[in-house]
Amino acid sequence: MSKAGTETAGKRDQHANLMDGMYRYQRHIYDLTRKYYLLGRDSTIRNLDLPDGGTLLEVGCGTGRNMALAHKHFPSAKLFGLDISQEMLISAHRTFAAKATIPEFRVADATAFTPREFGVSGFDRILISYALSMIPDWERAIDASIAALNPGGQLHIVDFGQQEGLPPRFRSMLQSWLAKFHVTPRRDLREVLEAQANERNARLVFESVGRGYAWRAAIISRRS
Template identity: 30%
Template sequence: MKKHPRYIPAFHFHWLTRWYDPMMRYFFPESKMQSALIAQADIQPGQTLLDAGCGTGTLTLLIKQTQPQAAVYGFDVDPQILAIARKKAERAGETIMLQQGTACCLPYPDESFDHVFASLLLHHLTQQDKQHAFREAFRVLKPGGSLHVVDFGKPHVFSMWLISWLMRWFEEIHDHVLGLLPVFMADAGFHPVETTAHHRTVAGTIALYCAAKPLR
């Protein structure tokens, strides 16, 4: 089996993986954020989509159930959490192509997808790996395709600043707190790049982004 570089697992520790779904529902407005992310993509029948860092497959399944005529792929580096995603897809009776690997080196041809999603993936990556992941997302998107991201963002109120500066000791969110994610997306070639929403959570500000790959 191909070896993958060290990564930060869901909630930082492997022993918390089994509790990922209930903790996400309890501590974050998960359903609201994911529904907003899908809505801004405006997915059409026949389109092909990638959920990079799909985790337990909650967003991946929601995408497929929202637009059953779309081809949906899920991709994650963590085999333990990917096994949970496979079981969820089987229970739901949905056909989703799930694969293990790193977002920094996607195993898909150029211009394969109409949309790429990244939900709470990027704060697990180093700055260099974030930049690689954005370049890979740009590569696999078709011209006119779009990237949809939900992750930690630049705090807009003092309480969120305090929480975010504490969280930076546990996750790779320093770049997020400084508001650099849109900069990294633009550097990868995306234009325009928009911040579409902010949410206050117990872990800090969560932001939604939408970035387009320009037409030729």
């Protein structure tokens, strides 16, 4: 392996260890606590507009909570999930333990995965929910996701915004609190997505949720 490859693998392992350490115990209360402040997730899932029998991958699938909701709205969809944290995927498997449909969950790096790892040529929809703000090389995660879409596929993202419409003191307190959990809202998210959409002749939908508390976006690719 080259020096650059070794450094990349080292950073990936370091991030995986960090996430496993943070979620080893938090995963047991994750869904109960996060439902109050991870705004926009449910409406994003409802609007995935998955075709019958379509494929959905969630990047950073965590406990599988979002996958379970997607299954409720799109019961015929084929579901896949990846996460760098093995600890989180333990909870994801438990989420689907009593269900007839079980997604294919894999420990994988959001910046360096391919559809072939999941036995498919591409995905109709990819969801990244409150994960980009925790992925150090988040732009590469977007690259990998777009590359994994089928023609006509869609990448849906919801994550913390810049809280641009909220009172300055509240914004400062919130961002300091998020930093304690290794969360960094991506200031350049819209510009990066606009560049990706323009490069691929795709359509970008971008909107603010809760006065900028969160941002929601979709890159909708064209059929070739």
